[in-house]
Amino acid sequence: MSDSRPEGAVESLLHEDRTFAPSAEFAAQANAQPSIYAEANADPVAWWTEQANTLTWDTPFTKSLTWDLPFATWFEDGTLNASVNCLDRHVDAGRGDKVAFHWIGEPEDDTRTITYSDLLAMVSQAANALEALGVEAGDRIAIYMPMIPEAVAAMLACARVGAPHSVIFGGFSADAIADRVNDADCSIVITADGGYRRGAAAGLKQQVDDALKSCPQVRNVLVVRRTGQEVNWQEGRDLWWHEYVETQPANHAAKSFPAEHPLYIMYTSGTTASPKGIFHSTGGYLTHVSTTHRYIFDVKPETDICWTAADIGWVTGHSYIVYGPLTNGVTQIMYEGTPDAGGRDRWWRIIEEYKATILYTAPTTIRTFMKWGDEHPASHDLSSLRLLGSVGEPINPEAWIWYRSTIGGDRCPIVDTWWQTETGGIMMTPLPGITAPKPGAAMTPFPGISIDVVDNEGISVAKGEGGFLVVNAPWPGMLRGIWGDPERYHETYWSRFEGRYFAGDGAKRDDDGDIWVLGRVDDVMNVSGHRLSTAEVEHAIVGHDDVAEAAVVGASDDTTGQAVVAFVTLKSGKEVDANSEAEAAVIASIRNHVAVSISPIAKPRQIILTPDLPKTRSGKIMRRLLRDVAEHRALGDVTTLTDPTVVAMIDALMAAHASDDD
Ligand code: PRX
Numbered sequence: 001m002s003d004s005r006p007e008g009a010v011e012s013l014l015h016e017d018r019t020f021a022p023s024a025e026f027a028a029q030a031n032a033q034p035s036i037y038a039e040a041n042a043d044p045v046a047w048w049t050e051q052a053n054t055l056t057w058d059t060p061f062t063k064s065l066t067w068d069l070p071f072a073t074w075f076e077d078g079t080l081n082a083s084v085n086c087l088d089r090h091v092d093a094g095r096g097d098k099v100a101f102h103w104i105g106e107p108e109d110d111t112r113t114i115t116y117s118d119l120l121a122m123v124s125q126a127a128n129a130l131e132a133l134g135v136e137a138g139d140r141i142a143i144y145m146p147m148i149p150e151a152v153a154a155m156l157a158c159a160r161v162g163a164p165h166s167v168i169f170g171g172f173s174a175d176a177i178a179d180r181v182n183d184a185d186c187s188i189v190i191t192a193d194g195g196y197r198r199g200a201a202a203g204l205k206q207q208v209d210d211a212l213k214s215c216p217q218v219r220n221v222l223v224v225r226r227t228g229q230e231v232n233w234q235e236g237r238d239l240w241w242h243e244y245v246e247t248q249p250a251n252h253a254a255k256s257f258p259a260e261h262p263l264y265i266m267y268t269s270g271t272t273a274s275p276k277g278i279f280h281s282t283g284g285y286l287t288h289v290s291t292t293h294r295y296i297f298d299v300k301p302e303t304d305i306c307w308t309a310a311d312i313g314w315v316t317g318h319s320y321i322v323y324g325p326l327t328n329g330v331t332q333i334m335y336e337g338t339p340d341a342g343g344r345d346r347w348w349r350i351i352e353e354y355k356a357t358i359l360y361t362a363p364t365t366i367r368t369f370m371k372w373g374d375e376h377p378a379s380h381d382l383s384s385l386r387l388l389g390s391v392g393e394p395i396n397p398e399a400w401i402w403y404r405s406t407i408g409g410d411r412c413p414i415v416d417t418w419w420q421t422e423t424g425g426i427m428m429t430p431l432p433g434i435t436a437p438k439p440g441a442a443m444t445p446f447p448g449i450s451i452d453v454v455d456n457e458g459i460s461v462a463k464g465e466g467g468f469l470v471v472n473a474p475w476p477g478m479l480r481g482i483w484g485d486p487e488r489y490h491e492t493y494w495s496r497f498e499g500r501y502f503a504g505d506g507a508k509r510d511d512d513g514d515i516w517v518l519g520r521v522d523d524v525m526n527v528s529g530h531r532l533s534t535a536e537v538e539h540a541i542v543g544h545d546d547v548a549e550a551a552v553v554g555a556s557d558d559t560t561g562q563a564v565v566a567f568v569t570l571k572s573g574k575e576v577d578a579n580s581e582a583e584a585a586v587i588a589s590i591r592n593h594v595a596v597s598i599s600p601i602a603k604p605r606q607i608i609l610t611p612d613l614p615k616t617r618s619g620k621i622m623r624r625l626l627r628d629v630a631e632h633r634a635l636g637d638v639t640t641l642t643d644p645t646v647v648a649m650i651d652a653l654m655a656a657h658a659s660d661d662d
Pocket of ligand 1 (some may be wrong): 117268315316390391392393394395416417418419420421422442503504505518519520526529530531
């Protein structure tokens with residue numbers, strides 16, 4: 001392991017031994033009954049095969065798993081269409097009038113109700129439009145959109161014509177868009193003029209225009225009119241959605257694709273400066289997300305109103321807004337804006353009005369609501385809720401208990417779900433009618449998934465011990481590779497513990513054998529549930545004209561889980577005096593540079609200017625020591641440093657700036 005392993009992380013487990021068993025009523029009606037574990041784990045491949053058969057296949061498969069390390073195929077000789085599984089089969093079964101989405105825009109009273117038939121018509125028009133633009137199966141399409149129904153329609157239209165989509169989170173900057181569009185060689189971009197963020201119309205098309213200056217292969221840009229703001233227009237390339245898509249025929253005969261046909265690419269941060277294009281299959285992925293959605297969220301399609309409060313620009317939105325819930329035919333809430341747009345009780349108003357039954361969100365949001373105060377949820381009737389979920393980072397027991405009592409009225413089971421962009425769907429979680437979870441623990445592997453916690457040599461750790469989280473066997477929703485880089489795929493995930501998938505997370509098995517995920521053990525930070533690599537942020541910082549060198553670490557943060565802290569050395573001649581206006585200006589300009597190069601979410605919480613960085617004699621930056629400094633811990637071993645005094649100096653600088661946090 002690198003020197004960046006969180007010092008003491010594995011030992012830092014809280015002694016939390018409260019458990020919260022589901023009520024007898026909940027347990028009795030739950031989709032997953034206790035026998036599910038024995039049934040699935042007796043023969044996981046057979047069990048997943050049974051789940052796969054709940055989908056609609058055009059050609060039934062005869063093979064289940066083929067495993068040629070590190071490449072797996074599932075249901076390989078079957079063919080299907082993902083959008084048909086999400087839409088047509090519900091409409092064909094007479095459920096076309098069922099609401100797919102209660103969509104709520106950020107501005108008050110800006111709502112839309114979209115049935116399964118409506119969504120199928122939108123998707124069919126978009127699929128016809130893509131084909132009219134010459135899109136063929138296998139072509140890649142980038143989507144950069146706000147949280148509006150057309151974003152879902154765009155994804156499903158791509159799936160319908162067999163063109164893998166690459167959704168780029170709407171908060172990314174032009175440079176980040178260009179990198180992703182070029183890496184996947186996308187030929188079409190689907191975007192909107194803008195989206196609403198905190199009451200203002202934020203431009204999206206404008207970022208795409210900037211990005212496309214370096215993406216000559218992009219033939220067309222489809223633009224949804226959302227905000228009505230002014231946009232630049234490139235004749236011949238740019239097409240309005242309402243003119244080009246909404247005039248297409250509203251039916252489209254879907255073709256069928258092999259189960260292993262790539263459904264989408266999603267970029268995520270690894271330990272290097274360039275994000276990895278994780279790609280997923282069609283048949284195995286849909287099997288995984290629909291099965292996990294059905295059992296973990298206990299969905300009853302007739303009565304539930306599900307709200308996954310995530311952006312479709314991240315994997316949670318792909319798996320638990322689009323593909324899982326729609327294959328299961330449920331009604332969902334989709335909300336465009338920030339949690340405090342129109343008041344800090346906006347979410348609770350939405351839950352009360354639409355009678356949401358299932359809420360799935362991230363710990364960072366839960367902690368923000370805690371800070372805002374109980375009066376906001378307390379002023380609304382949340383009694384429709386019957387299950388709560390958490391995802392994206394470890395949830396601290398205090399937030400878990402608050403979520404359970406203040407939002408869940410001490411009645412709703414909580415599922416703390418561990419998974420990753422790479423795993424496609426949930427891997428570890430309590431099952432709501434079976435498990436008596438401990439606040440903060442992801443508890444046990446999902447049925448049919450085999451997980452272990454191992455030491456450096458790959459040996460299972462004993463109860464009460466910590467180590468590395470690994471997956472022992474292939475699973476249907478697993479990534480099929482890194483786009484264009486099979487070597488990196490093998491190296492990153494399957495070589496650290498040969499033959500087993502290494503997740504990059506540390507975990508502890510407690511005295512009862514339950515698993516607690518403790519966070520990343522590599523150079524990946526988790527800020528508000530968003531993965532960022534230290535290398536990526538460093539790369540952006542050293543791209544600033546005044547910067548010579550930078551080291552970035554993730555430091556614990558009460559709200560965001562981790563926060564970005566950067567130690568920066570300026571070029572000679574560019575140095576500034578401590579606490580001067582010039583210092584404040586250069587720090588502001590570096591933060592802004594990171595926002596422009598990557599995204600505002602990557603902006604360092606704190607930047608410490610230092611004349612030197614602590615390095616080993618071989619020139620490696622000692623991030624472990626910087627993390628100690630950033631977290632105000634006692635300093636670790638400094639004897640291997642070229643200049644041991646550097647750390648003490650940085651520590652002093654850090655103390656002097658302790659009030660910089662914003
Ligand atoms: O460190 C783990 C953390 O989030 C990482 C995956 O990030 P990403 O691919 O962006 O996907 C986030 C949404 C699935 C993991 O390696 N993580 C995710 N869920 C949990 C978690 N850590 C602890 N508990 C969780 N429930």
